[in-house]
Amino acid sequence: MAKNKYNKTCRFCDDQIAYVDYKNLKHLRPSTTKYAKIVPKYYSGVCLRHQKMAAKAIKRARFMALTPFVR
Amino acid sequence: MNPTKEDTAAPADEKVELTKYELMVILLPDMSQEETAKELDKIRKELKTLGGEIYHEDLWDVRDLAYLIKKHDKGYYAIFYFTLENGQGLAEMEKEFKLNHKLLRHLIVKSPKNYVMKKLEDLMLSEEDLKPRGRQEKPRYAAPGASKPSSESKPKAEKVEKVEEKPKPEASEAKPAEKVEEVEKVEVAEEAPKEKKEEKAMDISELDSKLESILDDPDIDIKL
Numbered sequence: 001m002a003k004n005k006y007n008k009t010c011r012f013c014d015d016q017i018a019y020v021d022y023k024n025l026k027h028l029r030p031s032t033t034k035y036a037k038i039v040p041k042y043y044s045g046v047c048l049r050h051q052k053m054a055a056k057a058i059k060r061a062r063f064m065a066l067t068p069f070v071r
Numbered sequence: 072m073n074p075t076k077e078d079t080a081a082p083a084d085e086k087v088e089l090t091k092y093e094l095m096v097i098l099l100p101d102m103s104q105e106e107t108a109k110e111l112d113k114i115r116k117e118l119k120t121l122g123g124e125i126y127h128e129d130l131w132d133v134r135d136l137a138y139l140i141k142k143h144d145k146g147y148y149a150i151f152y153f154t155l156e157n158g159q160g161l162a163e164m165e166k167e168f169k170l171n172h173k174l175l176r177h178l179i180v181k182s183p184k185n186y187v188m189k190k191l192e193d194l195m196l197s198e199e200d201l202k203p204r205g206r207q208e209k210p211r212y213a214a215p216g217a218s219k220p221s222s223e224s225k226p227k228a229e230k231v232e233k234v235e236e237k238p239k240p241e242a243s244e245a246k247p248a249e250k251v252e253e254v255e256k257v258e259v260a261e262e263a264p265k266e267k268k269e270e271k272a273m274d275i276s277e278l279d280s281k282l283e284s285i286l287d288d289p290d291i292d293i294k295l
Binding site for chain 1: 095097136137138140146150176178180183185186189193194195196
């Protein structure tokens, strides 16, 4: 079924990623907007389980100055 | 950090599974190599006194920070991967970290059991990653495009309104020509505004014919 009108699938599930690492900016970058905000899952189509992991990883990366809080 | 309860839950097992932790540290960037080595040694000793075993180290060297920390725009990153039976001593260790002015930031995270360590180049963004930013921006650009038809529909509606407005001034121009006869009709029109347009369309043709008849009438003198 179409999750949203673009019928997206979770990109973490597609790549079979079990754990979103806060150090891995390649995973985190597509989950953030160009203003470094976390993309909601109704835009990105990421499943809830991975969205929670990604959100936590982004917040950890922000604290360690790997990604900015705002841009 | 929360102490793990896995050890207490499974004491009867032959080998108690040690929980994996990782400690990321940002040191001051402007220290000499000896000083940084000293600080790193301190951290290693503290981990060992807690009973932890460091099974891997990652020294990322000086990197740019994403934002200023205590007016530093760079920092020396180091990561220690270690195992601990229980994390009870970690809180005390963190207190010492907070008092240490040479440590800008530190973060202790429980890593998953089947955690695969990666090299720095695989983790960080390359120049190619920075280019195709459009993956998220595509829907953004599509959004204004989708709103275009709605913006186009608005002027159409305005045009329709303008067309409707046009007959009114014509009617008002025709009115002063014959004031006496119009007065009654205007009052009727004000009471029923919806019927206005139809009546006026009728009125104009009637008025034109009347005007012509009056102008053609030789008995009436009109000075133009």
